[in-house]
Amino acid sequence: MMSEQYSATTWDHVRNPRNVGAMEDANVVVQAGDPTCGDTLLYFLKIEAGIVKDIKFLIKGCGAAIATSSIATEMVMGKSIDEVMMLTDLEIANALGGLPEEKMHCSNMAASALHAAIKQYQETVAGTVPPLGL
Template identity: 60%
Template structure:
């Protein structure tokens, strides 16, 4: 594992915070280790225009979420769907096997949200609450500004 790259992402995570113009909100939680994350995503013209996250979790969850946001920023949804846990681990110069559940939770949540986004007619809102792998994932597709429609009702 590349300790320096990992620690940089864990201690100085990229793209942290709330994204006011998000049109997709994804929450994911790992019942085994109590990690929780929320991604706020702005998708336009089938591209991830912006992404931010908030998190409650270990340093590996922070680092993997930071690395994932960097990987998907500006990418097409097809590219996002092609990413896997190994791509995230590669950005961090590797992760130990016992920590691979962290990138698995993050990428599983993002994939579930992209699938819901694509299945939702433009201009409509939708939500899904599902178990993906062993993680609870709640995705919300918004049709109004985040501040008007985001609900913490599903907070994990």
Template identity: 50%
Template structure:
């Protein structure tokens, strides 16, 4: 069902934890299946210099969080915003169709963390330019989980 890479990131997730003084925090969740993710970023010169996550969910949710943080670490904010659910799933060697929502959550949490950082920095014009001004904790689009 899962690729070896998914199982590796599930068994040995990278970047697990909390950054207490994070520059940006993004939280998403799907109450239908119980997957909840928070991504924390530390930014210097518009580059993600540290990134951590906390995820409560299935193997795919944990693996996609781990992979998303690995893909984003060291990237500029604009480069990190190009990380999509497809990027995450492909980096893991694919996901079963019913688990693709997990990679969507990871990419969404990363976007929210970046949006939170830009908002805290007062970079509202940039938020709008990047299309992140509409993101808010309450507006997360829930996807139906097929277990």
């Protein structure tokens, strides 16, 4: 039974996900997904002076995908972009009290999406590559 494989923390994030929603003034929006299970994740970040000032997400996915995306937002809020780049899928899973092996791809999706968001910020907002359309 799946409910026995999830910690109380995981269930709390499944039932009451944090930082859900779109963000009008995001300066980074990144989409990630896992085609094998149909999860789709959108992260919206507001990064100022290299610090994550705000983060929100929208997701279509299983409970583990919701929980990992939710706790990851809490883990990176107020952190520097360097700290976000060092965040691993294992740290996200551990913050939830662990995940079943077959659900580790969910924490990997959250970590990979955050890393992609920081790379996008560094390449566009921070100025190394002009934003699309300019």
